[in-house]
Amino acid sequence: MAMAFPNIYHHRKVADTSAKGCELCYKPSTSVLVTPENKDFFYVCVGHLKEKGFCSPIIDHEAIAAKKKEMDEEIERVKKEYEDKQRKKNEKQAEKENDKKDGKDKDGEIDTQKEEKTEKKDESKPENEDKGDVKSPPKAEDEPRVFALQRTFYQQRVDRKRQAEMARRNRERLSNPNFFPSVPKDQP
Incomplete structure (x- = not known):
């Protein structure tokens, strides 16, 4: 008899053109549950x-902890970048104010005002992008990807696999000419 496969199914998506009927309700579905060794799969x-x-x-707590740690590190990195940008921006403004106090001519003041406006526009774009990255983690990864079937459904899958294996063996036996007894050749 075939060995039973583990009760661990990974959720996978297939193309819309490959959709088949759900095992439970028979509606077309693009979601497939498959065992790690590809011994069993079905649409659901x-x-x-x-x-x-x-x-x-099946929740992998270690993977969740690793993702959380990775996200925390990313948040810290973005915060540091933002603080560095703000510090540099403040230093430039302080330098420009000192230059104005030192008594530069009018042309120099006008040029610095134009530079300040362009720098503010340039700096505002990356800041918004960094904030957007932190606030919107991908939603697809939040859903569980690994499942364990309830006992009755799992037993149905195992039984169906065993029946298919037995049917395959019977077909092979019937196609073998030595399976059936031969006609006696001796005289009675």
Whole structure:
């Protein structure tokens, strides 16, 4: 008999053209649950993945902790970049104010005012982009990707796999000419 496969299914998406009927409700679905060794797979609607009676998510706490740590490091890096930009901006403004106090001519003052306006425009764009990166993490990764089927559904999958294996073996036996007994050749 074939060995039973583990009760670990990964959620995968297929192209819209490859959609097939859901195993439970028979509606076309592009979501597939597949075992790691590709021994078993079946199509299922995304809504069924949230039903407790069908499957439960397997949460990898180590991976979540690693992602959280990575996000915290990214946030700290962005904060430091922002603080550096603000500090540099303040230093430039302080230098320009000192230059104005020192008594530069009118042409120099007009040039510095134009430079300040262009610098403010240039600096405002990257700041908004950095803030956007921190606030909007990708939503697709929030959903669980690994599931364990409930006992009855898992047993149905194992039974179906065993029946398919038995049917395959029977076909092979029937196609073998030595399977059937031969006609006796001796005289009675």
